Every structure is written in structure tokens, then in C-alpha cells.
Amino acid sequence: MEAILMHQPGGPEVLRSHTIPTPTLQRDTELLVRLRAAGVNPVHTKIRQRGPYHANALPMILGCDGAGMVEAIGPGVRHYSVGDEVYFCHGGLGAAPGNYAEYTVIDERWVAPKPTCLSFEQAAAAPLVLIAAWEALYDRARLGMGQRVLIHGGAGGVGHVAIQLAKLREAHVCTTISTEDKANFVTALGVDHAIYYPRIDFVAGVMNWTGDQGVDVAFDTVGEPVLSRTFAAVKPYGDIVTLLSPTPDTDWKTARTRNLRVGYELMLTPALQGLTQAQQHQVRILQECTRWFDAGKLHIHVGQTFPLSQAAEAHRLVESGQVIGKVVLQMPAG
The missing domain is CATH 3.90.180.10 (Medium-chain alcohol dehydrogenases, catalytic domain)
Known part of the structure; x- marks a missing residue:
């Protein structure tokens, strides 16, 4: 063969x-x-x-x-x-x-x-993207109906599945995208709000979308430096799950002061x-x-x-x- x-x-x-x-x-x-x-x-x-x-x-x-x-x-x-x-x-x-x-x-x-x-x-x-998104949103973050969730890289392999799983839980979904084609793609998946991150600070975009409250759940599919910046976009006592490893520069202080629950997702x-x-x-x-x-x-x-x-x-x-x-x-x- x-x-x-x-x-x-x-x-x-x-x-x-x-x-x-x-x-x-x-x-x-x-x-x-x-x-x-x-x-x-x-x-x-x-x-x-x-x-x-x-x-x-x-x-x-x-x-x-x-x-x-x-x-x-x-x-x-x-x-x-x-x-x-x-x-x-x-x-x-x-x-x-x-x-x-x-x-x-x-x-x-x-x-x-x-x-x-x-x-x-x-x-x-x-298979891999389904399992990773399911475990991150359902098993780690315990995403529930009516919650607001930020999914980084919504047009990617894990991201586009995560959007759909979140919508099946009747959550409100915000995602980051980098091109108009990707914006059209995630809109067709039912995303509620797309942030064009090359031009708009995604933390400011999330705060505007949530009335300065922050999201209940964030799903990081990108890694640093996005992971550290995402802490500020999650409301106090919220959840963040990442697919990537933290680094020596990870801003744990912001995560701690907001009392976030941090989860890791390695489906392997x-x-x-x-x-x-x-x-x-x-x-x-x-x-x-x-x-x-x-x-x-x-x-x-x-x-x-x-x-x-x-x-x-x-x-x-x-x-x-x-x-x-x-x-x-x-x-x-x-």
C-alpha cells in the first residue's frame, strides 16, 4: 500500500x-x-x-x-x-x-x-475538531443556554465546529476573524458577532458586545499572546479554555484578579x-x-x-x- x-x-x-x-x-x-x-x-x-x-x-x-x-x-x-x-x-x-x-x-x-x-x-x-470543541465547551467550560461565549479563530477547523456546538447549546457566540471571506463564513454558521481583529481590539469589541460585562466563556484556539489578552475579555468568575500551552509571559495576574476558572483541552x-x-x-x-x-x-x-x-x-x-x-x-x- x-x-x-x-x-x-x-x-x-x-x-x-x-x-x-x-x-x-x-x-x-x-x-x-x-x-x-x-x-x-x-x-x-x-x-x-x-x-x-x-x-x-x-x-x-x-x-x-x-x-x-x-x-x-x-x-x-x-x-x-x-x-x-x-x-x-x-x-x-x-x-x-x-x-x-x-x-x-x-x-x-x-x-x-x-x-x-x-x-x-x-x-x-x-473527528479531532469535534472532540476538541466538545470537550472544551461542554466538558471543561460547562457552556449553558443563554451564556455569551468568545471563540477565537471561528473560521478555522476547531473554531467553525465550536461555533455550531455553542449554538446547539443556545449560547450567544462572538468570534474573531481576519478577512471578509471568513466573516461571511462564520455569519452563515449563525455567529452573533464577529470581530475583525486586525483593525479592532478584540477585548474592546467583546466589552462593547457585552455591555462592559465580559463573556461567560472564552475558547482560545490560538495561544499566546492572545491567551493573556483574553483574560480581560472574560467576566469575573468566568471560564476560559485553551488548546495551547501557556508561556513564561502568560498574564496569570489578570486571570487571578478576575477569579477565572482556567481549563486546558488536549484531546490527545x-x-x-x-x-x-x-x-x-x-x-x-x-x-x-x-x-x-x-x-x-x-x-x-x-x-x-x-x-x-x-x-x-x-x-x-x-x-x-x-x-x-x-x-x-x-x-x-x-
Whole structure:
């Protein structure tokens, strides 16, 4: 099969196409999935730059998000059959092969039925961002009906899903955008207020929107220096959740004086630490989102697709920060 291997950390050029053996079932509860598409996320570019989370994992296949069709099942599989369409977030961190490949083997516990209304490309774009946004807004911030929430980068992969999840909780949503196209995009998603941050101070914009109260919840998808500045946009006793790590310059004083509850969202933690119950929770998130997609309550936007062989170009585009929605790799037809 064709797969994109990374033999050493570095720039996008380290991602190279190779022909390797197709994986085989090793356990009774595993599925052999013919991948049709794989999502490309910013975390994959970071792993490519610095190396895998696990020691001695090179060469490795990147890619956590995948969607495809079941081609073979182990004798202990109970919930899936050959021909079923599935999607999932699994592998690609170093311990298990990722999804920049034509095939993968995965335990049936870690897959969910693909939404019937989505293409394989759309389905492959969804898992990581769905889980990250759900855990940040619902599990960490406990977002509730009528609350006001600031979502940074609303036109991005996580951001555009977070807007929709917030609206499903009947929250009022404000987001930051950098272009007119992105403003039109988030408006179509139902955002209540968009702040054009290159020209307008987003803290001032939030205060104007909330009558100088601040938002109940802020979701930082950008990192410093935006994280520190966001503390001032959250009302006292409010919540802020970030996808990124703080730095030595993070302004904890403002967060403390406003008595904010600060949460971190790293949706990879269950996979990295082998937390089975947390992984099962993430699969339940995908199962619920499958129902919402098929009911027309959720949508995923694929900004651009690339053939598998052009994984390096896909990484370059993701690193440019110019994508609306998600970037996806398509597998060779066959």
C-alpha cells in the first residue's frame, strides 16, 4: 500500500511517499479499514517539526483523523461488518500508525459509524475538531443556554465546529476573524458577532458586545499572546479554555484578579496516556455527532483537498494559517 512516512523531524519535505506492506489483523476485535481520506490538523505539523510523542517511533505515519470502509474483521468483532463505513481519531502519534496511508488496523472500540450525509473527505475532517470543541465547551467550560461565549479563530477547523456546538447549546457566540471571506463564513454558521481583529481590539469589541460585562466563556484556539489578552475579555468568575500551552509571559495576574476558572483541552491525552474510559467518551462524542450530522444540525467544511502523495503541500497550507475549515488528504482510487 501507499503510505506517507516521516523518517526524521523537519519541514514538510520530510513527508515522503513509500510502498509498504498492508497491515493485517492481530487481535480478535480489530478491523481492517481501507482509508478513503485523512484529516490534516495543526498538531500533525507540530509533530512533524519536533518528532513523535513516543521514543523510538521513527519512521512513522502521521494522521489521527480517518474515514473509510471496513474490509476485514476479527472473529471477536461484534458491532461492525465488512462494508460498513466508519470514521475515527486514532493513531499517528508514534505508538500506532496514523492515517496518511491506504489502510489501517483499528480496534472496533475506537471507531464510530460515518454520518451517511457526509462524504469520506468531510468525515475524515471531523473527528479531532469535534472532540476538541466538545470537550472544551461542554466538558471543561460547562457552556449553558443563554451564556455569551468568545471563540477565537471561528473560521478555522476547531473554531467553525465550536461555533455550531455553542449554538446547539443556545449560547450567544462572538468570534474573531481576519478577512471578509471568513466573516461571511462564520455569519452563515449563525455567529452573533464577529470581530475583525486586525483593525479592532478584540477585548474592546467583546466589552462593547457585552455591555462592559465580559463573556461567560472564552475558547482560545490560538495561544499566546492572545491567551493573556483574553483574560480581560472574560467576566469575573468566568471560564476560559485553551488548546495551547501557556508561556513564561502568560498574564496569570489578570486571570487571578478576575477569579477565572482556567481549563486546558488536549484531546490527545486519552491516547497518549492509555485512558480507556476517556477514549470511550470520545467515541461517544463521535456517535452523538453522527446523529447530529444526519439530522442536519452539524456541518463540516473542507477548505481544500490534496491527493495522499501531496501530504507535504497539505502541511504547507495548514501552516500558512489561510485555510477556512479543514484540509484533507484523499487516498488513491482503487
